[in-house]
Amino acid sequence: MEWEIVIGLEVHTQLSTNSKIFSGASTTYGAEPNTQADAVSIALPGVLPVLNKGAVERAIKFGLAVGAHIAPRSVFARKNYFYPDLPKGYQISQFDLPVVGQGALTIQVEPLSGSGKPTSTSSGQAYEKVVRITRAHLEEDAGKSIHGITHIVTEDGNRITTENGDYLITEDSFPRENVSGIDLNRAGTPLLEIVSEPDMRSAVEAVAYAKTLHSLVRWIGICDGNMQEGSFRCDANVSVRRPGEPLGTRREIKNLNSFKFMQQAIDYEVQWQIDTLENGGKIHQATVLFDSDKCETRMMRSKEEAHDYRYFPDPDLLPLDITPAMLEQVRATLPESQQAKQMRYVKLGISGEDANILTASREMAEFFDATLASLLKKGVGTLITPETPSAEIYAARLSNWLIGEVSAQLNRDGLDMAQCPITPQQLGGILKRIADGTISNAGAKEVFRTTWVEQRNFDVQFTDVSAAFSVERVDAIIEAKGLKQVSDSGAIEKIVDEIIAANPAQVADYRSGKDKVFGFFVGLAMKASKGKANPAQLNDVLKKKLAG
Amino acid sequence: MSLTNADVQKVARLARLAMTEAEIESARSQLSGIFDLIAEMQAVDTKGITPMSHAQDLSQRLREDKVTEADQRELFQSIAPQVEAGLYLVPQVIE
Numbered sequence: 082m083e084w085e086i087v088i089g090l091e092v093h094t095q096l097s098t099n100s101k102i103f104s105g106a107s108t109t110y111g112a113e114p115n116t117q118a119d120a121v122s123i124a125l126p127g128v129l130p131v132l133n134k135g136a137v138e139r140a141i142k143f144g145l146a147v148g149a150h151i152a153p154r155s156v157f158a159r160k161n162y163f164y165p166d167l168p169k170g171y172q173i174s175q176f177d178l179p180v181v182g183q184g185a186l187t188i189q190v191e192p193l194s195g196s197g198k199p200t201s202t203s204s205g206q207a208y209e210k211v212v213r214i215t216r217a218h219l220e221e222d223a224g225k226s227i228h229g230i231t232h233i234v235t236e237d238g239n240r241i242t243t244e245n246g247d248y249l250i251t252e253d254s255f256p257r258e259n260v261s262g263i264d265l266n267r268a269g270t271p272l273l274e275i276v277s278e279p280d281m282r283s284a285v286e287a288v289a290y291a292k293t294l295h296s297l298v299r300w301i302g303i304c305d306g307n308m309q310e311g312s313f314r315c316d317a318n319v320s321v322r323r324p325g326e327p328l329g330t331r332r333e334i335k336n337l338n339s340f341k342f343m344q345q346a347i348d349y350e351v352q353w354q355i356d357t358l359e360n361g362g363k364i365h366q367a368t369v370l371f372d373s374d375k376c377e378t379r380m381m382r383s384k385e386e387a388h389d390y391r392y393f394p395d396p397d398l399l400p401l402d403i404t405p406a407m408l409e410q411v412r413a414t415l416p417e418s419q420q421a422k423q424m425r426y427v428k429l430g431i432s433g434e435d436a437n438i439l440t441a442s443r444e445m446a447e448f449f450d451a452t453l454a455s456l457l458k459k460g461v462g463t464l465i466t467p468e469t470p471s472a473e474i475y476a477a478r479l480s481n482w483l484i485g486e487v488s489a490q491l492n493r494d495g496l497d498m499a500q501c502p503i504t505p506q507q508l509g510g511i512l513k514r515i516a517d518g519t520i521s522n523a524g525a526k527e528v529f530r531t532t533w534v535e536q537r538n539f540d541v542q543f544t545d546v547s548a549a550f551s552v553e554r555v556d557a558i559i560e561a562k563g564l565k566q567v568s569d570s571g572a573i574e575k576i577v578d579e580i581i582a583a584n585p586a587q588v589a590d591y592r593s594g595k596d597k598v599f600g601f602f603v604g605l606a607m608k609a610s611k612g613k614a615n616p617a618q619l620n621d622v623l624k625k626k627l628a629g
Numbered sequence: 630m631s632l633t634n635a636d637v638q639k640v641a642r643l644a645r646l647a648m649t650e651a652e653i654e655s656a657r658s659q660l661s662g663i664f665d666l667i668a669e670m671q672a673v674d675t676k677g678i679t680p681m682s683h684a685q686d687l688s689q690r691l692r693e694d695k696v697t698e699a700d701q702r703e704l705f706q707s708i709a710p711q712v713e714a715g716l717y718l719v720p721q722v723i724e
Contacts, residue, residue, distance in 0.1 A: 098694045099694050099695065099696050100692075100694055100695060100696045100697070100698075104698060105692070105695060105696055105697030105698045106696070106698040107696045107698070113715055114714065114715035114716050115702045115705070115706070115715050115716065115717065116700040116702050116715070117698075117700070118702070118705070119698035119701065120698075120701075120705070123705055125705075131690070131692045132689050132690075132691050132692060133691070133692055133694050134691035134692060134693055134694055135693075135694025136694070137691060154688075156682040156683075161643070163645055164722070165717075165719040165722055178682070226722060227716060228721070228722070259720060259721040260711070260713075260718045260719065260720065260721055261718070261719050261720070261721050261722050262713065262714065262716030262717070262718055263716055263717040263718070263719055264715075264716055264717075265717070389643055391643065394682040394683065396683065396684070398683075398689055399683050399685065399687050399688055399689040399690075400682050400683055400688055400689060401688065401689045402688035402689070
């Protein structure tokens with residue numbers, strides 16, 4: 082019998098502010114424990130929260146990006162529970178009046194090839210789907226508890242290793258039994274919790290939604306998306322039912338910190354629920370954890386023991402009013418959407434697949450835009466030839482360079498696009514020099530790599546720093562490396578004449594119809610010109626002369 | 630509205646309060662009184678009135694997103710019962 086899978090996701094995105102949501106403590110990741118835990122973070126008596134404008138702006142930005150209603154007035158509430166990494170005894174969150182209301186996210190679902198999971202409803206065909214977003218609300222993160230301190234003292238004798246990382250020991254009084262360590266650096270870090278409707282019908286759809294959301298929050302610059310550091314954490318609510326019946330009882334899988342684990346955890350959980358029901362069992366509402374080693378979900382707590390959070394409006398915080406002026410201010414900072422950029426690229430003749438790659442990060446897309454703009458602009462590095470390639474031709478060549486050479490170099494050097502040592506204007510300059518025949522493709526790669534390397538270490542390479550990163554540098558390198566192609570027709574004709582005179586047998590072969598010999602002549606001519614002959618021109622001259 | 634002792638015990642457990650039988654009894658009658666007051670307020674016709682979420686009719690002021698707090702770990706940890714490796718130590722908690 083058939084089962085329908087129902088999945089909703091709750092995603093905690095850490096907002097990329099400098100300071101915490103309710104205090105001026107730093108949010109930098111990886112600091113020594115508790116060095117970023119100020120009086121508000123550790124909840125000393127008498128402190129008061131003051132809301133961070135940067136966090137509010139990021140929440141609005143997200144709301145606008147998913148077409149959601151932004152509440153003109155929203156309210157902060159206390160969510161009460163006891164845990165040592167929550168020193169106030171409550172988390173400041175939002176409850177019945179969140180800042181972001183209903184919105185929607187369009188996802189592209191591309192079923193994994195070869196995933197023959199029985200739980201997967203996907204039929205192997207890519208499709209588009211709209212997932213409704215219920216709400217998104219602002220809240221503070223809790224601190225970190227370091228359990229199971231293993232008392233391992235490393236060789237230098239002053240660090241302890243725990244499953245959560247290394248910590249410096251200040252005294253030598255370890256080991257100590259039955260303690261947990263509390264690091265409150267993360268306490269008070271702003272989070273935007275994004276809640277979806279239970280609209281997803283397979284693990285594949287859930288992953289597609291999570292990936293789209295992940296890419297969106299990075300695109301609009303509200304979250305760095307670093308899943309290892311916990312900047313993007315997903316909880317999945319999973320249930321199964323017979324098609325057409327009311328929703329089944331759900332179980333919540335907590336803390337899925339990779340897309341791969343999300344897929345595995347949901348697949349396992351769905352199969353477990355189906356097996357349980359088909360064997361006559363019942364599903365009880367519960368919170369479960371995914372064990373990635375055993376690849377199974379395990380119960381963390383049942384809902385009977387579930388927390389009664391006793392939400393109430395936080396008297397320390399006044400309602401948050403978002404004025405139309407503030408809304409418009411934030412709207413003005415929204416970048417062109419990823420989808421709009423993709424469509425624009427496809428209109429330029431770039432394939433859908435390549436458009437996806439080019440818009441995988443905003444940095445890459447902006448590099449593409451800036452380079453194309455420089456190519457179509459007159460001025461420095463203008464083409465020598467009167468004929469300018471069309472925007473489509475340049476776009477295609479540029480796309481090839483970015484996806485090929487530029488990406489390869491970035492990978493090799495372990496850099497991301499934001500750290501690309503070459504400017505869009507310089508890449509534009511190189512492409513112009515190919516277009517006007519100054520350099521060959523091979524020559525262009527050499528110019529590119531030379532520019533790349535010297536600018537990556539530009540402190541060392543340049544005595545005159547002003548020369549670095551300029552578009553003139555491209556021409557200077559072409560000159561210095563002698564990469565200019567020979568486009569002087571007289572010179573090329575002379576080379577060709579000499580070759581034809583020296584190889585009468587091959588000329589006769591060619592004239593008797595052996596076209597393959599042509600390559601032999603090209604090779605010789607290139608060698609004679611030390612690789613500098615303009616290939617197009619050389620071909621023309623060769624064909625003409627060989628024809629006799 | 631009349632609360633039972635079990636209601637009081639539940640609330641006390643959620644608030645991590647240890648209460649004696651006598652305290653529960655006295656809290657029960659006091660809390661019941663508060664609920665009576667709430668019932669009285671809920672009987673008032675408030676149709677068309679926007680609910681307030683704060684006693685003051687003002688809106689939240691926002692702070693610029695700047696780091697203003699320096700590290701004061703040493704000072705804060707000087708009053709903590711137990712610290713180690715920069716961590717605050719608490720009795721082992723595993724959920």
